[in-house]
Amino acid sequence: MADGHVVALSGGVGGAKLALGLSRILPPDRLTIVANTGDDFTHLGLTICPDLDTVMYTLADLSNKEAGWGLAGESWNFLDALSALGGEDWFRLGDRDLATHITRTRWLAEGRSLSTVTGDLCRRLGVAHPIVPMSDDPVPTIVELKDGGDLAFQHYFVRDQCEPVVAGFRFEGIERAAPAAGFADALARSDLDCVVICPSNPFVSVDPVLKLPGVQAALDGSDAPVVAVSPIVGGQALKGPAAKMMDELGMPRDPVSVARHYAGRIDGLVIDEADLDSADLVREAGPAATVTQTVMVTLADREQLARDTLAFAASLRA
Numbered sequence: 001m002a003d004g005h006v007v008a009l010s011g012g013v014g015g016a017k018l019a020l021g022l023s024r025i026l027p028p029d030r031l032t033i034v035a036n037t038g039d040d041f042t043h044l045g046l047t048i049c050p051d052l053d054t055v056m057y058t059l060a061d062l063s064n065k066e067a068g069w070g071l072a073g074e075s076w077n078f079l080d081a082l083s084a085l086g087g088e089d090w091f092r093l094g095d096r097d098l099a100t101h102i103t104r105t106r107w108l109a110e111g112r113s114l115s116t117v118t119g120d121l122c123r124r125l126g127v128a129h130p131i132v133p134m135s136d137d138p139v140p141t142i143v144e145l146k147d148g149g150d151l152a153f154q155h156y157f158v159r160d161q162c163e164p165v166v167a168g169f170r171f172e173g174i175e176r177a178a179p180a181a182g183f184a185d186a187l188a189r190s191d192l193d194c195v196v197i198c199p200s201n202p203f204v205s206v207d208p209v210l211k212l213p214g215v216q217a218a219l220d221g222s223d224a225p226v227v228a229v230s231p232i233v234g235g236q237a238l239k240g241p242a243a244k245m246m247d248e249l250g251m252p253r254d255p256v257s258v259a260r261h262y263a264g265r266i267d268g269l270v271i272d273e274a275d276l277d278s279a280d281l282v283r284e285a286g287p288a289a290t291v292t293q294t295v296m297v298t299l300a301d302r303e304q305l306a307r308d309t310l311a312f313a314a315s316l317r318a
Contacts, residue, residue, distance in 0.1 A: 037049060
């Protein structure tokens with residue numbers, strides 16, 4: 001296990017599972033969790049941060065464990081009333097979840113940064129480990145479609161159920177954005193042991209984080225290894241549209257494609273036992289590879305994958 005500090009980069013549901021596993025085996029002063037904010041958007045006048053909230057609710061043990069997103073014990077009176085009035089009800093906002101979005105929106109309007117707001121929300125929900133947004137600057141993900149049009153990410157992902165065929169992605173304003181202070185400070189730590197890319201969509205959950213100005217330079221200038229966990233297992237994405245996106249981008253659905261996508265940006269890739277036959281091809285693509293169980297069904301699975309990933313990082317560091 002790592003002796004120093006670990007930075008975990010996370011998207012939503014899949015990433016939050018490993019982030020929870022890491023939080024179970026590392027104390028708060030040795031782990032910084034950085035969440036993607038490319039998914040953030042304004043809806044019904046409220047600032048919605050889906051990946052930040054998924055990670056926060058997961059570590060607070062408040063999440064809907066069956067859905068993987070939202071809050072347990074949620075009710076939908078507001079959404080039902082909104083639908084009856086002909087309002088935009090395609091993005092499901094539960095009654096309890098609304099409190100988070102309303103509070104965040106009010107605090108942001110008062111001039112607080114997203115980092116400060118996230119820290120305050122986490123403290124009030126009893127989350128001890130630091131969760132920081134990748135940036136305090138808006139960097140909305142735009143999905144470029146094969147037919148030549150564009151869609152805001154949540155319109156593609158939720159409203160249109162990932163049906164449009166994708167041609168690429170861009171992150172508006174990223175050239176003017178900066179990593180949040182908590183993110184930059186964590187990468188600059190002298191005791192940084194490793195950076196873990198949790199099993200999240202490489203294109204829309206991880207690329208926005210890695211493409212922030214200064215992030216790749218900080219990773220390249222550090223001795224700490226960068227280790228990713230493949231989100232593709234046995235030709236499928238366990239959650240989300242990553243496999244469909246790979247098909248549409250002309251990439252085989254396997255960990256080798258993940259390794260090639262991250263080429264030059266990671267030192268190692270953790271792949272599932274179902275993809276054992278791909279290990280050598282992953283290594284040929286550049287990063288080192290290790291094989292373990294990456295499918296996280298139970299809390300014990302999350303903790304074990306966290307241990308295996310940190311042990312792999314330690315072997316690369318050695």
